[in-house]
Amino acid sequence: MTVDGQGVPAVVVGVDGSESALGAVRWAAGEAARRSAPLRLVGVLEWSAYRPPAAAGVLPDGDRDVLLEHLRKELTGAAAQARALVPELTVTYDILIGSPKRALLQEAGTAALLVLGSRGRGGFTGLLAGSVSMALSAAAPCPVVVVRGKGVPDGPVVVGVDGSPESARALRFAVESAARLGAPVLAVRAWSHDRIDPYVLELVQWDGVEDDERRQLENSVLPARQARPDVPITTELVRGHPAQALLAAGERAQLLVVGSRGNGGVTGLLLGSISRSVLHHAHCPVAVLTEPPEPAVSDIQP
Known part of the structure; x- marks a missing residue:
């Protein structure tokens, strides 16, 4: 038990x-x-x-x-x-x-x-x-x-967010962990143009894209800020590879929190290179939030 x-x-x-x-x-x-x-x-x-x-x-x-x-x-x-x-x-x-x-x-x-x-x-x-x-x-x-290590004792709890329900769960876990530790939260969102057709790259208004990414990041953390105003939450928008962004932020963290799946910059976080990078190269404890199991048919109310 x-x-x-x-x-x-x-x-x-x-x-x-x-x-x-x-x-x-x-x-x-x-x-x-x-x-x-x-x-x-x-x-x-x-x-x-x-x-x-x-x-x-x-x-x-x-x-x-x-x-x-x-x-x-x-x-x-x-x-x-x-x-x-x-x-x-x-x-x-x-x-x-x-x-x-x-x-x-x-x-x-x-x-x-x-x-x-x-x-x-x-x-x-x-x-x-x-x-x-x-x-x-x-x-x-x-x-x-x-x-994976002690981390930085006075550092924040770092969490990767991308607007998905899974990352929202990770953020809630990070906030509750930070409250117990008496630490702030640093929410990190990474974005890049890797999946954009090279022929349209020159046509993209990158300032507008970055502004939109920042708005999505702030919208992602707003519910957590409203639910736990006692826990300071700061945000960091990174243009680059999500694994590198999380690992860099993790160097100053006492805990790094990731979701099991995501979209945008952290798609497939536990299923490919990003997960391997975070779990193998972070210098602090890494918390992985898995998806809740699907309810059995008998557990679903009519």
């Missing part, structure tokens, strides 16, 4: 004993405290990863016990670090057997937040280098935070 006795969703962290995972635990401990939520540490052991090349059979029970004990020590050590940072924090941990992707997706189903390190070992080997990381970032039913 990823909720406490009062039904408060937990902040869940994938733990494998790597320094990257421990950094994720430390960040998650602070976030759990800010949310008044419990912290849940999860280790996943996938037996198939330890089979010999010939796959001559499963591990003997004795070897399994050794691996389980090793992972248990990693979890207890991580829990001790979290409690040392936030003594009043409720911290639990558990070992799950099977696929890390499936196990963490199941955990995310009732979590407030899923937190991962940028590199891993054991069951989380290559977590950000292959299909597991992209699946978790794109498909988890809760926000996913990949801790």
Whole structure:
């Protein structure tokens, strides 16, 4: 379970004993405290990863016990670090057997937040280098935070916006995160002429295009400003590649927030080069807001 006795969703962290995972635990401990939520540490052991090349059979029970004990020590050590940072924090941990992707997706189903390190070992080997990381970032039913560094402690929460409903969700998450951190929000919109026919480039009134882009940016942040006037929100319009714009802004941020899909300058944010650039090259924690799952037919009211 990823909720406490009062039904408060937990902040869940994938733990494998790597320094990257421990950094994720430390960040998650602070976030759990800010949310008044419990912290849940999860280790996943996938037996198939330890089979010999010939796959001559499963591990003997004795070897399994050794691996389980090793992972248990990693979890207890991580829990001790979290409690040392936030003594009043409720911290639990558990070992799950099977696929890390499936196990963490199941955990995310009732979590407030899923937190991962940028590199891993054991069951989380290559977590950000292959299909597991992209699946978790794109498909988890809760926000996913990949801790790629400490970021700038006094920096803003940076969020990419493009006017889409998905980016609006990302902006709301950024504003709430900033409120808990006592930080401002910097909303970034990137635009370029890459998709304009070269033959009409000389006919475009670029001042007018930029003015229109700025109006769209300001319109995008207006609902958030009205909803949370206590959180300062500034905007930045960048003419250039959206990944470069977000990464540049992220260099002065303590958290970078992106949506799972978008339009305009951030189309396909998690499906192509932009997502890989942000998740692999940011110097601060990156929060990914996935699309809410489609309701089942039985859940739709007539």
